[in-house]
Amino acid sequence: MTKEPPRIVTHSPHTARKEDAALWAVILIRIRDHRDEAAFATLFEHYAPRIKAFLMRAGADPTEAEECAQETLTTAWVKAVQFDPSRASVATWLFTIARNKRIDRLRKQRRPEPEDLPWGPEPDPDQESLLGLQQETEQLGAAMAALPDKQRELVEKAYFGDMTHSEIAQATGLPLGTIKSRLRLALDRLRHAMQTRDTK
Incomplete structure (x- = not known):
């Protein structure tokens, strides 16, 4: 079904x-x-x-x-x-x-x-x-x-789940600063991975 x-x-x-x-x-x-x-x-x-x-x-x-x-x-x-x-x-x-x-x-x-x-x-x-x-x-x-699990989970919530940083903080109990820091690191990793592909 x-x-x-x-x-x-x-x-x-x-x-x-x-x-x-x-x-x-x-x-x-x-x-x-x-x-x-x-x-x-x-x-x-x-x-x-x-x-x-x-x-x-x-x-x-x-x-x-x-x-x-x-x-x-x-x-x-x-x-x-x-x-x-x-x-x-x-x-x-x-x-x-x-x-x-x-x-x-x-x-x-x-x-x-x-x-x-x-x-x-x-x-x-x-x-x-x-x-x-x-x-x-x-x-x-x-x-x-x-990505490390903690970073990947935040990226999924922010971009796939379309949640705001405040909504993520409420759902996870994490401070906003921690959320922003982890997302920034995750996006830097993703950007670097895509740029590495382009230079190959």
Whole structure:
């Protein structure tokens, strides 16, 4: 029996830079391989409003766009096993699902299909970009695994769990200074690991 996706309470979406594609891939892989609900919450919070906006630009009304965006993320949870970072980025994969959901709805309503839906915020990556993303994803995953347990746990809470430093302090009982210090050391280690890869 397929596990139902966790209930998500949305907040203001946090921003992510284009160069964070490898991190989003790691987040989706955590959903794919570990059914990680905190990772799913992070994915949902970031992409749901973007998918809704994309569908509204394609002609959907706000209610339909929101419903379709939720269906897209639910599908991503159920079919996360199909995600392959060597074939597409997280954004490309999600916006492809959204596009198909939109077309399915138009067919059911027997309305004319749009000749072309405007694409999402990222162009379809070429093979070289996909290979680079796959390598970066693997490298980041290895670098995360190599972190000391105390540092890795804080990185997961701060970035995969989308918790603030204050929320982490409340959950762990650690002083804010300790949390900030450990996160800084962890990010330095991750940055060094990725830079080492680039110089090889």
